Amino acid sequence: DTGVSQNPRHKITKRGQNVTFRCDPISEHNRLYWYRQTLGQGPEFLTYFQNEAQLEKSRLLSDRFSAERPKGSFSTLEIQRTEQGDSAMYLCASSAPNSHHEQYFGPGTRLTVT
Amino acid sequence: DAKTTQPNSMESNEEEPVHLPCNHSTISGTDYIHWYRQLPSQGPEYVIHGLTSNVNNRMASLAIAEDRKSSTLILHRATLRDAAVYYCILRDTGAGGTSYGKLTFGQGTILTVHP
Numbered sequence: 080d081t082g083v084s085q086n087p088r089h090k091i092t093k094r095g096q097n098v099t100f101r102c103d104p105i106s107e108h109n110r111l112y113w114y115r116q117t118l119g120q121g122p123e124f125l126t127y128f129q130n131e132a133q134l135e136k137s138r139l140l141s142d143r144f145s146a147e148r149p150k151g152s153f154s155t156l157e158i159q160r161t162e163q164g165d166s167a168m169y170l171c172a173s174s175a176p177n178s179h180h181e182q183y184f185g186p187g188t189r190l191t192v193t
Numbered sequence: 194d195a196k197t198t199q200p201n202s203m204e205s206n207e208e209e210p211v212h213l214p215c216n217h218s219t220i221s222g223t224d225y226i227h228w229y230r231q232l233p234s235q236g237p238e239y240v241i242h243g244l245t246s247n248v249n250n251r252m253a254s255l256a257i258a259e260d261r262k263s264s265t266l267i268l269h270r271a272t273l274r275d276a277a278v279y280y281c282i283l284r285d286t287g288a289g290g291t292s293y294g295k296l297t298f299g300q301g302t303i304l305t306v307h308p
Contacts, residue, residue, distance in 0.1 A: 083236075110294060121280055121298030122237060135295065170236050174294060180227065180284075182296060184236030 081105060083185035085171050091191045092161055099157045100188045104173030111154050112182060113146055114170040115139065122170055128154060161192045197281045202303040205271045213266040213302055215281030220261050223285050227296070228255065228266045230277040237280065237298075240266065276306045 084103045092098050104111050109130050114122035125144070127135040130151040140146075143161075148154040158165055168189050172182040198216040205211040217226070228240040241248055241255045243264070248255040254267040268275055280301040284294070 112295065114296075114298075119300075121278075121300055122296070124295040124297065127295055172236070180225065180242045181239045182237075182294065184238065186234075187236050 083171055083173055083183050085169075085185040085188050087188060088186065089189045089191075091193065094161060094163060094192055096161055097157065097159045098161060098190065099155055100169055100171075100190075102154045102156070102171030102173075102185060104153070104171070105175075105183055107175065108173035108183070109151065109176050110174040110178075111148055112172040112174075113154070113156050114172065116168040116170060116187070117166075125156075158190075161190075163192045166190055166192045197283060197299055199279070199281050199299060199302045201300070202305065204305045204307065205268075206307050207273060208270050211268040211271045211275070211304065211306075213268075213279050213281075213304065214263065215265070216263045217281070217283055218262045220283055221285065224283040225285075226255065226257060226261075226264050227282040227284055228253070229280045229282065229296070229298075230275075231280070231301070232274075232277045240279075271304075271306045273306050273308060276304055278303050 086101045111128040113125040116122040125137050125140050126146050128148040131148050143159045146156045168187040170187045172184045174182045225242050225244050227242040229237040230240050231237045241250050241253050243255045243257055256265045278301040280298050282296050
Protein backbone atom coordinates (compact mmCIF):
# COMPACT_ATOMS: atom_id res chain seq x y z
CA ASP A 80 0.00 0.00 0.00
CA THR A 81 1.52 3.29 -1.06
CA GLY A 82 -0.94 5.61 0.67
CA VAL A 83 -0.55 7.65 3.84
CA SER A 84 -0.49 5.44 6.90
CA GLN A 85 -1.20 6.38 10.50
CA ASN A 86 -0.61 4.47 13.70
CA PRO A 87 -2.25 3.62 15.90
CA ARG A 88 -5.72 3.69 14.37
CA HIS A 89 -7.37 3.94 17.77
CA LYS A 90 -6.07 5.12 21.11
CA ILE A 91 -7.90 5.21 24.41
CA THR A 92 -6.12 7.01 27.22
CA LYS A 93 -6.88 8.42 30.61
CA ARG A 94 -6.93 12.15 31.22
CA GLY A 95 -3.50 13.44 32.07
CA GLN A 96 -1.57 10.83 30.13
CA ASN A 97 0.69 11.58 27.17
CA VAL A 98 0.02 10.10 23.74
CA THR A 99 2.01 10.00 20.53
CA PHE A 100 0.74 9.36 17.02
CA ARG A 101 2.76 8.52 13.94
CA CYS A 102 2.19 9.42 10.30
CA ASP A 103 4.04 7.92 7.35
CA PRO A 104 3.42 10.02 4.24
CA ILE A 105 3.53 8.86 0.67
CA SER A 106 7.13 8.32 -0.40
CA GLU A 107 8.76 11.45 -1.84
CA HIS A 108 5.98 13.73 -0.59
CA ASN A 109 7.83 16.61 1.03
CA ARG A 110 4.79 18.33 2.51
CA LEU A 111 2.99 16.94 5.53
CA TYR A 112 -0.05 18.27 7.35
CA TRP A 113 -1.85 17.41 10.57
CA TYR A 114 -5.55 18.07 11.04
CA ARG A 115 -8.02 17.37 13.84
CA GLN A 116 -11.64 16.44 13.32
CA THR A 117 -14.38 16.26 15.93
CA LEU A 118 -17.73 14.57 15.38
CA GLY A 119 -19.93 16.33 12.86
CA GLN A 120 -17.32 18.91 11.95
CA GLY A 121 -14.90 19.27 9.08
CA PRO A 122 -11.19 18.75 9.71
CA GLU A 123 -9.28 21.67 11.28
CA PHE A 124 -5.71 22.44 10.34
CA LEU A 125 -3.12 21.97 13.10
CA THR A 126 0.33 22.22 11.56
CA TYR A 127 2.37 21.91 8.35
CA PHE A 128 5.84 20.64 7.52
CA GLN A 129 7.88 21.12 4.40
CA ASN A 130 10.61 18.49 4.61
CA GLU A 131 11.75 18.66 8.25
CA ALA A 132 10.82 22.30 8.78
CA GLN A 133 7.61 23.11 10.63
CA LEU A 134 6.42 26.17 8.72
CA GLU A 135 2.99 26.84 10.14
CA LYS A 136 1.14 26.13 13.36
CA SER A 137 -2.50 26.79 14.10
CA ARG A 138 -3.60 28.58 17.24
CA LEU A 139 -5.41 25.31 17.99
CA LEU A 140 -2.01 23.77 18.66
CA SER A 141 -1.60 24.59 22.33
CA ASP A 142 1.68 24.17 24.16
CA ARG A 143 0.59 20.64 25.13
CA PHE A 144 0.85 19.66 21.48
CA SER A 145 4.13 19.11 19.68
CA ALA A 146 4.82 17.78 16.22
CA GLU A 147 8.08 16.69 14.68
CA ARG A 148 9.36 15.44 11.37
CA PRO A 149 13.01 14.85 12.17
CA LYS A 150 14.25 13.43 8.88
CA GLY A 151 11.66 14.85 6.56
CA SER A 152 9.92 11.52 6.24
CA PHE A 153 7.55 10.29 8.97
CA SER A 154 6.05 12.65 11.50
CA THR A 155 4.89 12.33 15.09
CA LEU A 156 2.25 14.30 16.95
CA GLU A 157 2.47 14.23 20.74
CA ILE A 158 -0.18 15.43 23.15
CA GLN A 159 0.93 15.91 26.74
CA ARG A 160 -1.39 15.86 29.73
CA THR A 161 -4.39 14.89 27.63
CA GLU A 162 -7.78 16.44 28.35
CA GLN A 163 -11.23 15.16 27.44
CA GLY A 164 -11.50 17.94 24.89
CA ASP A 165 -8.62 16.37 22.98
CA SER A 166 -10.86 13.47 21.99
CA ALA A 167 -11.03 13.62 18.20
CA MET A 168 -9.83 12.06 14.98
CA TYR A 169 -6.29 13.15 14.14
CA LEU A 170 -5.68 13.14 10.41
CA CYS A 171 -2.40 13.33 8.54
CA ALA A 172 -2.05 14.33 4.90
CA SER A 173 0.83 14.67 2.49
CA SER A 174 1.38 16.29 -0.86
CA ALA A 175 4.00 16.10 -3.55
CA PRO A 176 6.62 18.76 -4.38
CA ASN A 177 5.18 21.49 -6.59
CA SER A 178 1.66 20.18 -6.02
CA HIS A 179 -0.50 22.94 -4.59
CA HIS A 180 -3.83 21.24 -4.92
CA GLU A 181 -3.98 17.56 -4.01
CA GLN A 182 -3.50 16.43 -0.45
CA TYR A 183 -3.62 12.71 0.28
CA PHE A 184 -5.09 11.87 3.65
CA GLY A 185 -4.47 8.92 5.89
CA PRO A 186 -7.23 7.01 7.70
CA GLY A 187 -6.68 8.92 10.91
CA THR A 188 -6.06 8.07 14.55
CA ARG A 189 -9.15 8.11 16.74
CA LEU A 190 -8.26 9.39 20.23
CA THR A 191 -10.61 8.89 23.15
CA VAL A 192 -9.67 10.51 26.45
CA THR A 193 -11.57 9.10 29.43
CA ASP B 194 -9.14 31.82 3.05
CA ALA B 195 -12.54 32.99 1.86
CA LYS B 196 -15.64 31.31 3.24
CA THR B 197 -17.94 28.95 1.36
CA THR B 198 -21.60 28.10 1.89
CA GLN B 199 -23.03 24.67 1.12
CA PRO B 200 -26.37 23.00 1.85
CA ASN B 201 -26.22 20.78 4.91
CA SER B 202 -27.54 17.75 3.07
CA MET B 203 -28.73 16.47 -0.31
CA GLU B 204 -30.25 13.26 -1.54
CA SER B 205 -30.00 11.45 -4.82
CA ASN B 206 -30.99 8.19 -6.41
CA GLU B 207 -28.45 5.74 -7.72
CA GLU B 208 -27.38 6.25 -11.35
CA GLU B 209 -28.85 9.75 -11.47
CA PRO B 210 -26.72 12.92 -11.80
CA VAL B 211 -26.03 14.96 -8.68
CA HIS B 212 -25.33 18.68 -8.62
CA LEU B 213 -23.73 19.88 -5.39
CA PRO B 214 -23.76 23.69 -5.10
CA CYS B 215 -21.29 25.95 -3.35
CA ASN B 216 -21.47 29.71 -2.86
CA HIS B 217 -18.32 31.73 -2.40
CA SER B 218 -19.32 35.34 -2.94
CA THR B 219 -16.12 36.75 -1.36
CA ILE B 220 -13.75 34.74 -3.53
CA SER B 221 -10.60 36.56 -4.58
CA GLY B 222 -8.87 36.43 -7.93
CA THR B 223 -6.18 34.03 -6.73
CA ASP B 224 -8.47 31.60 -4.88
CA TYR B 225 -8.69 28.12 -6.33
CA ILE B 226 -11.90 26.17 -5.79
CA HIS B 227 -11.27 22.70 -4.39
CA TRP B 228 -13.62 19.83 -3.68
CA TYR B 229 -12.83 17.02 -1.30
CA ARG B 230 -15.10 14.27 -0.06
CA GLN B 231 -15.01 12.13 3.04
CA LEU B 232 -16.50 8.67 3.02
CA PRO B 233 -17.62 7.22 6.34
CA SER B 234 -14.72 6.28 8.61
CA GLN B 235 -12.11 7.50 6.13
CA GLY B 236 -9.91 10.54 5.67
CA PRO B 237 -10.91 13.15 3.12
CA GLU B 238 -10.23 12.43 -0.55
CA TYR B 239 -9.38 14.97 -3.26
CA VAL B 240 -12.03 15.20 -5.96
CA ILE B 241 -11.29 18.12 -8.25
CA HIS B 242 -10.15 21.73 -8.37
CA GLY B 243 -10.42 24.71 -10.69
CA LEU B 244 -9.74 28.42 -11.01
CA THR B 245 -11.93 29.90 -13.76
CA SER B 246 -12.73 27.31 -16.39
CA ASN B 247 -14.93 24.26 -15.99
CA VAL B 248 -12.96 21.10 -15.24
CA ASN B 249 -13.55 17.41 -15.80
CA ASN B 250 -11.78 14.39 -14.38
CA ARG B 251 -12.56 10.74 -13.91
CA MET B 252 -14.44 11.38 -10.68
CA ALA B 253 -16.52 14.46 -11.39
CA SER B 254 -16.98 17.75 -13.21
CA LEU B 255 -16.65 21.22 -11.76
CA ALA B 256 -18.75 24.00 -13.19
CA ILE B 257 -17.64 27.51 -12.18
CA ALA B 258 -19.90 30.52 -12.61
CA GLU B 259 -18.63 33.29 -14.84
CA ASP B 260 -18.32 35.69 -11.88
CA ARG B 261 -16.74 32.88 -9.81
CA LYS B 262 -19.08 33.57 -6.91
CA SER B 263 -20.47 30.06 -7.06
CA SER B 264 -19.59 26.62 -8.35
CA THR B 265 -21.21 23.23 -8.75
CA LEU B 266 -19.71 19.79 -8.36
CA ILE B 267 -21.36 17.37 -10.74
CA LEU B 268 -21.39 13.63 -10.25
CA HIS B 269 -22.66 12.31 -13.54
CA ARG B 270 -24.06 9.00 -12.29
CA ALA B 271 -24.25 8.64 -8.53
CA THR B 272 -23.42 5.28 -7.04
CA LEU B 273 -23.86 4.08 -3.48
CA ARG B 274 -20.10 4.55 -3.04
CA ASP B 275 -20.55 8.28 -3.64
CA ALA B 276 -22.41 8.68 -0.36
CA ALA B 277 -20.11 10.97 1.61
CA VAL B 278 -19.62 14.46 2.99
CA TYR B 279 -18.56 16.80 0.21
CA TYR B 280 -16.46 19.84 1.08
CA CYS B 281 -16.06 22.92 -1.09
CA ILE B 282 -12.86 24.75 -0.13
CA LEU B 283 -11.23 27.93 -1.36
CA ARG B 284 -7.48 28.15 -1.16
CA ASP B 285 -5.34 31.11 -2.06
CA THR B 286 -2.23 30.20 -3.94
CA GLY B 287 -0.51 33.17 -2.30
CA ALA B 288 2.07 35.51 -3.71
CA GLY B 289 4.10 34.05 -6.51
CA GLY B 290 1.77 31.08 -6.85
CA THR B 291 3.04 29.31 -3.74
CA SER B 292 1.15 28.50 -0.59
CA TYR B 293 1.59 26.48 2.53
CA GLY B 294 -1.45 24.65 1.27
CA LYS B 295 -3.52 24.21 4.39
CA LEU B 296 -7.13 23.41 3.69
CA THR B 297 -9.90 25.19 5.59
CA PHE B 298 -12.87 22.84 5.73
CA GLY B 299 -16.44 23.92 6.47
CA GLN B 300 -19.15 21.50 7.49
CA GLY B 301 -19.77 20.30 3.95
CA THR B 302 -22.80 18.68 2.33
CA ILE B 303 -23.87 15.22 3.42
CA LEU B 304 -24.86 13.35 0.25
CA THR B 305 -27.20 10.39 0.65
CA VAL B 306 -27.60 8.07 -2.33
CA HIS B 307 -30.68 5.85 -2.44
CA PRO B 308 -30.62 2.51 -4.26
